[in-house]
Amino acid sequence: MSRTEVFGILSSLLLVVAAALVLSGCSTPEGNAAEGKRWYRMHNCHACHGEQGYDGGGPDIANIDMRYRSFVHRLRNAETAVMPEFSEEKISNEDAADILAYLQSIER
Ligand code: HEC
Numbered sequence: 001m002s003r004t005e006v007f008g009i010l011s012s013l014l015l016v017v018a019a020a021l022v023l024s025g026c027s028t029p030e031g032n033a034a035e036g037k038r039w040y041r042m043h044n045c046h047a048c049h050g051e052q053g054y055d056g057g058g059p060d061i062a063n064i065d066m067r068y069r070s071f072v073h074r075l076r077n078a079e080t081a082v083m084p085e086f087s088e089e090k091i092s093n094e095d096a097a098d099i100l101a102y103l104q105s106i107e108r
Pocket residue numbers: 040043044045046047048049058059060061064071074075078079080081082083084086099
C-alpha cells in the first residue's frame with residue numbers, strides 16, 4: 001500500500017468518527033414521559049399550565065406539537081414576563097426531553 005493510499009484510508013476514517021461525534025452531540029435525547037411528569041410537577045409547570053397541561057390558567061401545552069429544539073429554546077428564553085425562564089442548571093436538556101415526552105403522552 002502506498003503512502004497516499006494509507007493517508008486516504010486514515011482520513012476517511014477520521015471523517016466517519018467526526019461525523020459520528022457531531023451526530024451524537026446534536027441528536028435529540030430520548031425523552032421519558034414518566035420522569036417528565038415528575039419534572040413537570042417539580043418545576044411547578046402545573047401551577048400555570050395545569051396538572052394535565054390543558055387545565056390551567058396558562059396556555060394549553062398538552063400534546064404540544066413542538067420539536068425538541070424549539071421546546072428547549074422556549075424554556076430557556078422567556079417571551080413574556082409571565083412564563084419564567086428555565087436555565088440549563090434548572091432543567092437539563094435531558095429533563096427537558098422528558099417533559100416534552102410527558103406533554104406529548106397526555107391523553108384527553
Ligand atoms: C408563572 C406561570 C408559568 C409557569 C410556572 C410555566 N409557564 Fe409555560 N407559559 C406560561 C404562559 C403565560 C405562556 C404563554 C406566554 C409566553 O409564551 O410567555 C407559556 C408558554 C409556554 C410554552 C409555549 C406554548 C406555545 O404554544 O408556544 C411552553 C412549551 C411552556 N410554556 C412550557 C412550560 C413548562 C415545561 C413549564 C415548567 C418547566 C412552564 N411552562 C412553566 C406560563 C407559565
